[in-house]
Amino acid sequence: MIRTFKFGLSLLFLAVFLISMSGCQSPEKEMDIPHPSLNQGPFRPKTAPASESVRHQSHYTESISQLNKVTQGTPYVELPLAEIIKLTKDTESEREVYKYAADAWSHEFFWKSTAENGGGKPSGEVLESIENSFGSYEQFRSVFLEIVDRLEGSGWVWLVLENGVLKVLSTSNYDIPVETAKPLLVLDAWEHAYLAEFENNRHAYAEHFLDHLANWKFAEKNLTSL
Numbered sequence: 004m005i006r007t008f009k010f011g012l013s014l015l016f017l018a019v020f021l022i023s024m025s026g027c028q029s030p031e032k033e034m035d036i037p038h039p040s041l042n043q044g045p046f047r048p049k050t051a052p053a054s055e056s057v058r059h060q061s062h063y064t065e066s067i068s069q070l071n072k073v074t075q076g077t078p079y080v081e082l083p084l085a086e087i088i089k090l091t092k093d094t095e096s097e098r099e100v101y102k103y104a105a106d107a108w109s110h111e112f113f114w115k116s117t118a119e120n121g122g123g124k125p126s127g128e129v130l131e132s133i134e135n136s137f138g139s140y141e142q143f144r145s146v147f148l149e150i151v152d153r154l155e156g157s158g159w160v161w162l163v164l165e166n167g168v169l170k171v172l173s174t175s176n177y178d179i180p181v182e183t184a185k186p187l188l189v190l191d192a193w194e195h196a197y198l199a200e201f202e203n204n205r206h207a208y209a210e211h212f213l214d215h216l217a218n219w220k221f222a223e224k225n226l227t228s229l
């Protein structure tokens with residue numbers, strides 16, 4: 004009788020053990036994406052208490068968080084953002100994945116596009132390419148600001164290399180020009196990027212970017228890399 008009871012108890016423990024093991028899962032894998040501390044650049048608020056860096060970290064961090072949610076358990080978690088963007092750009096069912104990956108990538112590219120004591124007229128190969136493509140740096144500056152002014156709603160304004168020529172173009176919301184153009188520099192033209200410091204004056208914000216922030220060394224690196 005006692006032996007039967009012990010045997011039954013052992014079976015019960017075994018069953019509980021097996022059930023608990025079946026419920027064990029390996030830790031959820033998340034995407035290996037750089038920490039938002041990337042945004043330690045020079046763009047600091049002039050007047051507003053809410054800093055630009057916090058705004059960007061909020062947006063960036065939110066995109067990373069959403070991206071981790073929508074890619075959980077998929078092969079995308081193994082890929083860099085640029086690859087995810089290429090794979091999902093034209094697939095309607097993957098629109099969410101593309102949106103968050105593109106937003107995160109563009110913010111990272113924007114932070115790299117700014118530098119302390121940046122801006123003003125570049126030199127070297129970037130200036131040469133600008134002069135070949137636009138006629139002069141002043142003409143490029145004018146075109147860039149015109150594209151900023153013409154952008155409707157939120158988006159990004161890019162300096163790109165396309166078919167050997169530099170161009171300025173804008174994209175709406177989350178879109179980025181990756182098919183035929185090679186981005187060299189970008190301005191975040193979403194409202195959250197300038198509202199605190201420049202209120203609704205996006206033009207003044209773009210002038211500030213060109214005159215004091217543009218990281219021409221980063222643009223040159225992109226221009227001269229394969």
Ligand SMILES: [Fe+2]
Pocket residue numbers: 059062110191193195196
């Ligand atoms: Fe932004």
